[in-house]
Amino acid sequence: MPTGVHIRDARAQLFDAAERVLLRDGANALTSRAVTTEAGCAKGVLHRHFADFDAFLAELVLDRAGRIDERTAALRESAGTGTVAGNLTGALTALFESVALAIVGLITARDGLRARLRRDLPAGVPVLTEAATVIASYLAAERDLGRVTPDADVDTLAAILIGTAHLLYVGRDDTPPETEAVRRIVTTALAGVTGVTDGVAGGVAGGVTAS
Known part of the structure; x- marks a missing residue:
């Protein structure tokens, strides 16, 4: 993922990657490294947009809940x-x-x-x-x-x-x-x-x- 990717695009790609990991491997496998590896980007991309991994997960939950x-x-x-x-x-x-x-x-x-x-x-x-x-x-x-x-x-x-x-x-x-x-x-x-x-x-x- 290029460093200049818009935050909204980066968030969407990371959320989609996290969902795939979660569905395929379960909650225990959901780590920041697993998410960025699945998304095909550097680990720093996640931490550039979110304060920590729990902040990322909270936004993921809110995003998926909002889709309802x-x-x-x-x-x-x-x-x-x-x-x-x-x-x-x-x-x-x-x-x-x-x-x-x-x-x-x-x-x-x-x-x-x-x-x-x-x-x-x-x-x-x-x-x-x-x-x-x-x-x-x-x-x-x-x-x-x-x-x-x-x-x-x-x-x-x-x-x-x-x-x-x-x-x-x-x-x-x-x-x-x-x-x-x-x-x-x-x-x-x-x-x-x-x-x-x-x-x-x-x-x-x-x-x-x-x-």
């Missing part, structure tokens, strides 16, 4: 189409089969990163918190359309869906759960607040991804 908002249009626009259960099943599958799960693992593994993020973010886990907000917004739209009951607590439902789906995916190595297992979580959480319990037809894949 950029990619939520499909889920939000699906309100009123397909089935509520199908749309949410597709969204949760896309979320946890993206970089999101690896990012959560990274935050868990590094004390310095967690401390840095706590200074800048409200309570909650980055990526998962943003995803829960998106799902709550989608459920609110379905509530307005009458496909979710008027008294449904969409914030609590979103938290239940994110938390339970996360437990389903975590620790499974490279073998994700069957879509049917995700669907069961969704239909169980929605029991009593919607009449939709029939499969995943009309699901929206990729509604809330981080990379």
